[in-house]
Amino acid sequence: MISTRIDWVREHCRLLQAISAEFTRTRPFDGLTIGTGIHLEAKTVALLLTLRDGGARLVSTGNLNTTQPDAVARLRDEGVTVIGEPTKDARVHASYQDGVLAAEPDLILDNGGDLFTRYLDRPYEGLVGGTEETTSGRMRLEPLRDRLRLPILVINDSPIKQFAENEHAVGQSALESYLRMTNRVTNGEQVTVFGYGSCGRGVAAAFRAARARVSVVDVDPVTRLRAHLDGFGAPPRNVAIASADLIITVTGARNVLTAADLPLLRDGVILANSGHFPAEIDVPGLAAAAAVASTTEYPEDLLTLELTDGRRIHVLARGHMFNLAGPRPLGNSIESMDLGFALQARCLEAVARRRVDAASCVVPVPADIDAAVARGYLDRKYPAAG
Ligand SMILES: NC(=O)c1ccc[n+]([C@@H]2O[C@H](COP(=O)([O-])OP(=O)(O)OC[C@H]3O[C@@H](n4cnc5c(N)ncnc54)[C@H](O)[C@@H]3O)[C@@H](O)[C@H]2O)c1
Secondary structure, three states: OOOOHHHHHHHHOHHHHHHHHHHHHHOOOOOOEEEEEOOOOHHHHHHHHHHHHOOOEEEEEOOOOOOOHHHHHHHHHOOOEEOOOOOOOHHHHHHHHHHHHHOOOOEEEEOOOHHHHHHHHOOOOOOOEEEEOOHHHHHHHHHHHHHHOOOEEEHHHOHHHHHHHHHHHHHHHHHHHHHHHHOOOOOOOEEEEEOOOHHHHHHHHHHHHOOOEEEEEOOOHHHHHHHHHOOOEOOOHHHHHHOOOEEEEOOOOOOOEOHHHHHHOOOOOEEEEOOOOOOOEOHHHHHOOOOEEEEEEEOOOEEEEEEOOOOEEEEEHHHOEHHHOOOOOOOOOHHHHHHHHHHHHHHHHHHHOOOOOOOOEEEEOOHHHHHHHHHHHHHHHOOOOO
16 A cells, blocks of 8 residues: 555644544533644644544645645545645735635634734624644734733644744754755854754754854854853854854844845855744845846756855745745654644644633733643553553
């Protein structure tokens, strides 16, 4: 029998499998529509089918530039309404999100805060609440609490998500994607990581483990000190840029690297972003700079800028999250996503069952859900003796 990668992923999402079996009996989402705006790839297929097993009607779209056609096809085969196709065009993508909101979902599963912020522009009756997956989304939604006034649980702000996905898995997938997309050496190369939060710590550690020399730039001096004491270089920003063979941004901020930095960049440097929005490296601004004479594109989602002074600057995935890009993108490890998506399924269940109310607007995952998910994972790894 020939099977697909989606089947391989589902088979190894052990927590979601167990939750699916339970949801088939308990049906927490019976009669409810869940609108989702999250990367459509093999692991989210496992999550969305778990929600469907809980009785939900699903109306789903992807995120900018990360939608995988096989995931879309599989979801449609399984009866999930998927709006849109893969796109890098932010306006087209926004129209897909409006399509999700037009279904007036009872619950929203958001990734980056787009659906909740668009909902505020065109509210409708009956939205119960939902979840937000990311740091970037939390940063957008926090100032909107007074207007949202709904239970919204932030998956990112679970300790499990922080260490299992952001730290360990993003580091590994960033390294895996770099090797797969560029086929270049890491040993002895100078890598500069912008941002030393949970993702940046993992990225820095993964490249150090691959025998690169790693420096960190962080706007927060306390975090910069932490990087230094963790054994990474922590030089001033301009030194860290000028010495780098590879620069990775993973901050959640905008315009971390811009055309103003062009004079500092070394010939042959590779620029890559692993933060949620493709705004950390201002790729349009870099490409349009007067110092750029021409550009070359490679099929591996690599763009080369040839500068008038002869330097060549390479950009991975045009500044979109490179750990979900390139040929045959795999993203974060299955088990890390299983943990995060088990939190998603349990949090949506808590919102649907009205176990949390509007006082829980843009707050971390409840501690009892963290504990139950951790226990579920460990019980499989360490079955009780006898
Ligand atoms: N690629 C993935 O698979 C993936 C997975 C999870 C999260 N993310 C995204 O990665 C980004 C970072 O997430 P996190 O959880 O590490 O965030 P975090 O808040 O823990 O850390 C961000 C760090 O960046 C620093 N920073 C902010 N602006 C900076 C700048 N201009 N220059 C240098 N440092 C700066 C902050 O001081 C902070 O230490 C977010 O956009 C998040 O959504 C990506």
